[in-house]
Amino acid sequence: MSSLLFATPKDLTSWLAKLASDHRVLAPRQEGPSVVYRPRTAEQLASDDIDALLRRATASPKQAMLPQCETLMTFKSVKDAEDPSKLTTTLENPCVAEPTVLFGCRPCDARGFVVLDRPYLEGKFKDPYYGARREATVIVTQACPSAFSSCFCNWVGSHPSDKEGSDILFTAVEGGFVLEVVTEKGQALLEGADFADASDRAADVEAVHEAAAATLPSPSTLTDVPAKVAARFTDIAFWEKETVKCLSCGACTYLCPTCQCFTITDEGSQLDGRRLRSWDSCMTPLFTLETSGHNPRPTKAERMRNRISHKFSFYPERYDGFFSCVGCGRCVVSCPVSLDIRHMVKAAVEGVVLDAGKSGEPAEVPASEKAEEKAPVEEVKAPAEVAVPEAPTAVPTEPVEAVPAESVEAAAAEVVPVEPVEAAASAAAPAQATPASRTQKSAGRTTSRSSSKSKAKKR
Amino acid sequence: MSVLAGKELRIVGFLCNWCSYGGADTAGTARAVQPTDLRIIRVPCSGRVNPLFVLKALINGADGVLVSGCHPRDCHYSAGNYYARRRLELLKEFLPVIGINPDRFEYTWVSASEGQRWKDVVTNFTNRIHALGPAPRWEDVPARYDRPEELIESIRPLGCGEHPALPELRQAVKDALAEGLEGVLGWKKGFDAVHAEPVFMTTPEEVDSLIWGPFNVHNLAVYLPQYKGRKIGVVVKGCDSKGVVELLAENLISREDVKIFGMGCNGTVSLPRILAKLPEGVKIESCTGRGNKITVTAGGQDYEMTMAEVAQDKCRLCTKPNAVLSDVFVGTPTTEPAAPADGRLPGLRFLDSLSLEERMGYWKGQMERCIACHACRGACPMCVCRDYCVSDTRDPAWVTQEDTVQQKLFFQLIHAQHLAGRCTGCTECERACPMDIPVFALKQQFGRMIQKIFSYGAGLDVNATPPLLTYQVEEPTIKEHDLA
Amino acid sequence: MKIGVFVCHCGSNIEATVDTATVAKIALTYPDVVFSEDTMYTCSEPGQENIVQAIKKHGLDGVVVASCSPRMHEPTFRRTVERAGLNRYMFEMANIREHVSWIGRDREANTNKAAELVRLAVEKLRRNAPLYAKQFDVTKRVLVIGGGVAGIQAALDAAESGIGVVMVERESTIGGKMAKLDKTFPTIDCSSCVLAPKMVDVAQNPNITLYAHSEVESISGFVGNFTVKIRKRATYVDWDKCTGCGTCTEKCPTKNVPDAFNEDISTCRAINIPFPQAIPKKATINPDYCRKIKEGKCGVCAKVCPTGAIVYDMVDEIVEEKVGAIIAATGYDLVDWTVYKEYGGGTYPDVITSLQYERMMSASGPTAGHIHRPSDGMEPKNIVFIQCVGSRDCSIGRPYCSGFCCMYTAKQAIMTKDHLPDAEAFVFYMDIRAPGKMYDEFTRRAQEEYGVQYIRGRVSAIQPTVRPDGRVGYIVRGADTLLGESVEVDADMVVLAVGVEGSKGAGNLAEKLRISYDHYGFFMESHVKLRPVETNTAGVYLAGVCQGPKDIPASVAQGSAAAAKVMALFSKPKLENDPQVSVVDIKRCVACGKCIQVCPYQAIEEVEIRGQKKAHVIETVCQGCGVCTATCPQGAIQVAHFTDNQLLAEVNALCLS
């Protein structure tokens, strides 16, 4: 077993304060009712009281690896003295990541980065910006003491003390914290932190983890989720009914640790500007609005269908059955109209019969078969009883006939190349860098942010 | 390009082509010497000046902005300056809330023949700006994150028990469905005991899930524009009904499409205030309400709290708990208290107590954690542009993708300006914000200034016209800003 | 995009305090500027030719000229760039003369400011788009509102050139105020002798359709395509049958109707023909006095009418006419002088207005030209004329001079001496204004030849007294500023030269025409000096006193001028609109209707495109004010040449340095 170390709250904050001298230490901070990750200075860390650092953040720590708005490159043009119409343009690519310690995120957040790694780092093109930050960041995760009512990490193959994605996992026990090193990066970070050995506290840690697991909702009984969600794709009436109350605002996608879409725009002026990458949301109409004005996903139903299908069908299809959802429940908690992704997935899956060839579904459903063959039998963490999660409120539910709980955690399948710059579902905005190249016609012209082609033509 | 360091300040002028630009020409022909700071942007009419141009200039570092048009009655386009007068007077009253000194913006009327007067206008305004000095820059102002949690004393009794007339309401909705309504918007229980969620009830069974209590926080009027042309019903609290009335007043929905069900509202709760009373992340099992006491059982324990501790701020000062307009009103209406002397919500009260510079720091601190998800726009019943918001396009390019405080705050200014005279105060924008940013304060500032100048409240009369979409030739409550 | 910048010296006007060479050099550093130079006189012939050559040589797409005010030379340079093959809207000006060089001596600050203004012009130009005027056809008919001398002249000139004319006159006869006059100055020729032939021409001209006793109900549409609704007010006499024989006017038993044509100094019958030379010479029943209409009794006129033309239950009728242009010639009304209590405020019977006196002197008037006092019919011995009653008087809000009262008072004084050789005429005046040809000589004649006594001073009060012979007299107390004394005249009759204002109802007619008007009811001309007969609304012209106080020759001249403008408008086969109008991007429009609500010209309508409601701009009605663009929440409607992006570019150029 990896070594266990014990640290009192004081040790922990002083260790972090020491790290702050040569690292960017991101830790949760209370601002009004919400909790956000903020870079903390040594003095602030030393003086912070520990439970502020242990609060769960309202937004995910995705900012650490994928900032909401980052400069991909800057460009400056200088006009040629003799022939002013000639420009000599110089590009700069400030792709540098400072060493960072991400403290206090939760196992689902850490696992979120694993989900992001696949599209950004696996395949032919590695995203240099994301990669650099991923490399430079050490993730110190806190095991969840208890699940929120909105949590469902066990539905997506995780649990409150899941170590995947973390470099160090610490658990709050009586009198302090037990740190468990998971990776070399974690080990390296702990150099010089003379924490006492805590192997004798293993039992306490196990107890906390068990207690946390107990607060989880009953495990999902849904099977073949990717295939069934894919099958539900054509049933637009279903999506319309489910999204009646959705305001299509996009808050869920910006809070989600695994939403990975972005848009690229050029800001500044022709002679001195920046190319920015910033988060985009498939829930906003602009995401797919085409230059012609046509929008393949005009209503919130199609957009929600895309959001659910991407997380529970397209992504698993491409990445061996892994869901692009870590069950953190942020989208449920912060949705203005409390739209619950669990109900939606459950409703989408239920009632879909998958026997090949008969029910008009596509005979060959690649994703699910691939998931069954490859699924190594792994010790199933969640308790086996099959009762459908009894929603705490008076929603009428009848028990589903017993189906063996199936873990969808499959080994890494052969990777399909992903071209990082042209990310899966997003589209780069037209390069506004050369406004001169765009003469504004008087009627009927619109360049919206998500038209697919970039029109940066340099004369 | 920049001003002459040390000598000039950045003063931007918007002059109407027919009168004031001509007046500036006449001053030039008369060789009337003036300070050079002012840079003039020509516009066809003072009515063309969107207040957002002024805000854009002031937010991005202008030290002073001057707008000048034709004298009332002289407008080349007969009414352009009447609209400008209302919008710019309101803007001037709005500026202090975001920490901008209203003296940095002025609007006046100068005709093409008044060269001498134009010289005095420019000289006096430039001297006034130099006296104020360079405007504080958003980059330099220290951010502050304090925002005291103030529980306003409620002017009416707040309750949360089961509403006696709920069965009657359900029956009324069922009857309406039977008569052929496509569906009725209402609320039902959410994913846990302290959440409700909107529901579009189409079958009697669904109507049985209709609830009426402190968790009905959503303003269902926000869904109505999407159902244009289809016969539907909507269950409304008092504040929601004002949203419906405003949509009708601006004929964004038609009266015969909507059947309105009202019932006396006893106040709704603020979720963050409830969660603050429970240990973080505890699993919520159940919640019951009786009189004004709410009991939440979570993690096996009971937590007692009163409505006075957890009610939403707007409910504490609510003077319209019963639907302002309804086809079916069920049960006995709640007693309507007289309007409170001070209708400001905590956001605005705290802002009023700060100095101008401190307010900039306040907004800088709050907007820093904005993730520009635009849930505030999504939840707003009056935001009918929905998929074509002006902040989501490059034509026109009001907002860029940079996540600086100025850009994010500018979106809020666009939202507030578009709601001036239309916002019914349902504060859904503030409730929907996942990062709990007090965005309603900006709308309430516009609201109270409109009340002061035009003694007009939105959402009360289906035949009313929002004040900024009309004008009076003689404005009794707007006095001339004479710089000369 | 390739932009050329031309910085003008304007001789020394700019060069004196702005270093134009430096400005030109700085301009080269701006985005897309590929050519810039400073020139002596850019607006001169060689200067313009220089621009044309530069465009051709460098293949420029757009030109910025930094010189004087665009209000001065924008049209000039637009034609220049058009000559060089560019669209005239790919051009911007930076005003570095009136707004920079002429108002400051600090050369460094001026140069820096000029460079910044050029930057603004460049940034705007980079977002300009070529704009193309649209053509639309014209209804070659003109509506003339008002049948006074100005309206008659305009109608006759227009009809002369083949244009169809629709004339609408509120009274039951055309002729306006001039028809009420006995003689006209300065030649004292008989007013109806010169006017009546023109009135007959109007009646007989095939091109003119006359609607008398009618009013304009509503006007919609735009220049070239106005739709006018005319309300033909009920005359209770079928004018097709009525021959104007006048039998009914003799037999009608109701005799106490105040005769409006004679300014109420006499009464007439309930059915009446205003005056012998009336055009159309038709009878009209006054419903407020006719016993048949009011109480259902009488009916004498119907019995005696040879052609059975009387229709007691006649109702108003609305007629629609399509016209391409409108001439407003609605004339004037006298100011309500009864506010002057010191002159009796209308309670003294022998204190009358000049128009009433004119009717008294007119042969076709109630006293057949004999001057009798209204109170007791006595031939007055002393007649006092008071000038400037309700003119040049701020206390009653009429500060302006009404222009022609001095002249007609001189004429009335002369005519008084003609009618009553032994009468004495006194004229209290402040300043005699006789600016026309033979005008001053005329007033001089009144004083010298006819012995009219001109007293320079204001009259402070008119006080009735009882004379020894029991007759009522009026002590007119005034001052004689030339002698420095106060003066009293024991007058028998007082004639007030009452000032003029816009005719009654001019205000709401202006609103129907969508032209502006001032506090006194006069319509606002487009430019007080250079475009007196045009208005700011395309296709609407003015003639006569409705635009401001003026005498008959000036009114007639304006009538012809307005007609000439209409002829010029109709001379082209098609009309072109100003392309600087709003355009709706139907993808972004959500039909919230705000633009329609605020448009001052109702130039935006709601249309259905592929099942969706959208806003649509009528190019020819839109005047390009941009209020809609400032109102549209999603920026879906943009006024060309002043779009949000163009103005934002200028704001950002200044603020986001």
Added chain:
Amino acid sequence: MKYAYYPGCSGHGTSVEYEASTRAVCRALNMDLVEIEDWNCCGSTPAHSVSHELSAALSARNLMQASKTGADCVISPCPSCSSNLKMARYRMQKPAFKARVDELLDAPTPANAEGGADLMETCSVLQAIVENVGLENIASRVSYPLEGIKVVTYYGCLLSRPVQVAKFDDPENPVSLDNIMKALGAEVLPFALKTECCGAAMGIPDVNIPGSLSGRILDTAKAVGAEAVITACPLCHMNLDLRQRQAARISGKPFFGLPVFYYTQMIALAFGLPKDAMRLDKLAVNPYPLLDKIAERRKVRVSAELEAMKAAGAAS
């Protein structure tokens, strides 16, 4: 309604009858008069012809004293006093002028938002009666109507002028006294010289001036058939009543014999107030022949009415 009362200097001297009748009438119309304590001269012609600041200071002090009474308006019978009080308030709206006046006073006057003086409302007793009490109240209290005697009303120059300061009745053709007299049952003849000058204080340097001016007024009044002249100003009353013989002599006319009453005396008469409320004995021109005529007519009317009642009673 409560008023601060400024009697004015003539009230205790030449126009005692005006003072007495004003107080009696106000009491009858329950206008509660509280005389200003330690009031001083209102800054009349001798003051304002020398220095406007002096005149304003005098009036301002009166207004300050008046504010101590707790009433919200100062009224004065004499047109000259109320005009000076109004003029002081009007002129002191300009901060510069107020500052100069404040220098003359023991304590500066309070300032309003625009920096002008914030002093009590003020108007003439006539204005208070016409505007606050109203003609109906007067008419309802008349018990001895004036039996249609022919009177002319003489306003003098100050009651409704200058327009922007007085803000009462019409400057050229005032009708407030006419209406009151009609309400009392008198017949008011149209009179063109209502506001012509009576000669005011010019009698002191040159007796011919009021003589000729007042003479003309009285002569015209006689000519139009007036039986009495009604006025509201002590100075006009002096020129028309006290100097009536002198005016006749100077203007070469027979003695007019026209009694000149204060309107308050007429009201007192019509209300049937006691003798000492009218002090008719103070009038120079003997009013009693006219009063007897009124009484005569009254007798005739009353007996005629009795007859008519008897006849009607008998008939039914």
